[in-house]
Amino acid sequence: MTGATAAHSHMPVSRFWSHLDSLESEAVHIIREVAGELENPVLLFSGGKDSIVMLHLALKAFAPAPVPFPLLHVDTGHNFPEVVAYRDRTVARYGLRLLVADVQDYIDRGVLRERPDGTRNPLQTVPLTEAIRQHRFDAVFGGARRDEEKARAKERVFSLRDEFSQWDPRRQRPELWQLYNGRHAPGEHVRIFPLSNWTELDVWQYVQRERIELPEIYFAHEREVFRRSAMWLTAGEWGGPTPSEPVGKRLVRYRTVGDMSCTGAVDSDARTVEQVITEIAATRLTERGATRADDKVSEAAMEDRKREGYF
Structure with missing residues (x-):
């Protein structure tokens, strides 16, 4: 062992590169790629843990500059009060721009009807697609993960949606070597999922490491x-x-x-x-x-x- 090698072997190592570092690096790369490649992104933010982690990554990706795109919440009107309060605190804390698409507004105008079971989750699609069309968003960040559900497991990180915001699995593009294709025709947009390769456990371990409030x-x-x-x-x-x-x-x-x-x-x-x-x-x-x-x-x-x- 040479003197230089011996000296190097005794240098302190602050922290080994972990799987969380890899996931964070990948997600930050995706967020920056979208900001550089597409013209008008928006980040879906409900105040749930996945969207909170996604926002945390966006803040890291552009620090010390502000996040260069707005947040969008599709509000069913049946949200948990604690979550809405958290959403509003977070927006105020970081000086973010929040857009809200209100399901109740569509019900009041007769565009949507209440379901017999009372749930409004399926009613979010129309307000979401209308908001995308109205603001001409060409990239929409979502917090979906592949471990959540089998339909999400087969969706790409860059997921092309047609002019009606519909997803066709047969139109998915290969994503080799972390190369992403955001090309789309006028009226189409791309859904972006930076947390695709994360698991629920990864999210919580990252929350612990970064001391993220939930x-x-x-x-x-x-x-x-x-x-x-x-x-x-x-x-x-x-x-x-x-x-x-x-x-x-x-x-x-x-x-x-x-x-x-x-x-x-x-x-x-x-x-x-x-x-x-x-x-x-x-x-x-x-x-x-x-x-x-x-x-x-x-x-x-x-x-x-x-x-x-x-x-």
Whole structure:
């Protein structure tokens, strides 16, 4: 061993390159690629953990400059109050521009009709596609991950949508060596998924490492819930529960956040990020499989909605 080699071998190493570093680097590269290649991006931001991590990555990608595109929230009107409060705090904290597409507005104008089951998640497609068309967005960042659901598992990072915002799996393009093709015809746009290769556990480990604040409903708390379709749902103005569905207090948390009418809580006593990570590492049921009633309509429920323009 030479003197130079020996000296080098004793140099302190602050931190080894981890899988989280690789995922972060890939996501930041994707976000910067979109900003450089496409003209008018927007980032979908609901206040859920995946969109929070995606925004954190966007802030890192352009620091110290501001994020060069707005945020868009498709508001069902049945959101968890804690999540909406978090959304508004975050927008104010970073001086971001937030656009809101309101499902209730479309119902009031007679464009959409309330569903008998009270859920509004499937009603988000029209406000989303209208907002994209109105603002002429050509790139839409989403927080979907491939481990969530089989339709999302086969979608590319750059997902081409036609002039009606519809997804055709047969039109997907190869993405070799992290080379992404954002070409599209006038009226079309590209959905961008920087977290495609992340898992739920990766997201939580990244939240832990980066000390990212999340809405409190992601951690165990007492809540009034009732049982429907093998899930614990929150009582609310959306129409639940029925007289035959008793309401009781339980210690629960949410693994994913969506419309109150179709997002189920899970029994949990995990009150910290570390406890949530331990809980997720031991589970064998995906977060959407455990908590989303809108995915249980059929085996192809998510793919059918994505073909129509859904997230």
